Amino acid sequence: MDMYRDMILDHYRNPRNWGLVENPDIDHAEDNPTCGDHLHLTVKLDDQGRVAAVGWEGEGCAISQASASLLGEEIMGKTLEELKHFSKEDILDLLGISIGPVRLKCALLSLKVLKAGAYGITAWPGEEDDYE
Numbered sequence: 001m002d003m004y005r006d007m008i009l010d011h012y013r014n015p016r017n018w019g020l021v022e023n024p025d026i027d028h029a030e031d032n033p034t035c036g037d038h039l040h041l042t043v044k045l046d047d048q049g050r051v052a053a054v055g056w057e058g059e060g061c062a063i064s065q066a067s068a069s070l071l072g073e074e075i076m077g078k079t080l081e082e083l084k085h086f087s088k089e090d091i092l093d094l095l096g097i098s099i100g101p102v103r104l105k106c107a108l109l110s111l112k113v114l115k116a117g118a119y120g121i122t123a124w125p126g127e128e129d130d131y132e
Contacts, residue, residue: 004096012062017072021055028117032109037064041113043075051075051083061106063099068110070094075114083118086111 020027024042031038037060044053054072058065074094075083091111092099099107 008062008066008095011066011069015065015069017054017056019055020057021053026117028113030109030113030116032105034105035061037061037106037109039068039109039113041117049079051078063103064106064109067091067095067107071110080118083114
């Protein structure tokens with residue numbers, strides 16, 4: 001468990017893919033009004049529709065920022081179709097710790113921003129409760 005906490009703190013203190021991508025194909029920002037987290041995500045796709053570059057900026061708790069950093073690493077090289085199937089469980093697996101209900105929105109903010117930016121929706125059917 002400490003290994004996962006150390007990894008989360010490392011991603012929080014040394015975020016991967018920090019900074020916005022120029023001329024992105026996906027560009028979306030969201031706030032988590034419950035706790036003040038903010039995330040702006042940009043993604044550039046290559047000619048085959050795969051993620052070629054990810055960049056983000058944000059502020060908030062360690063969970064939300066580490067989640068964005070981990071998600072950025074995880075989606076590199078993936079297609080939009082693969083991103084569509086990226087789930088809440090995938091994010092929680094990346095974080096590797098149990099997340100209580102209060103922190104769940106923090107952990108899932110990066111996923112919400114990615115999906116909203118890629119598909120112009122704010123929640124997938126059946127997942128509305130996770131984001132409200």
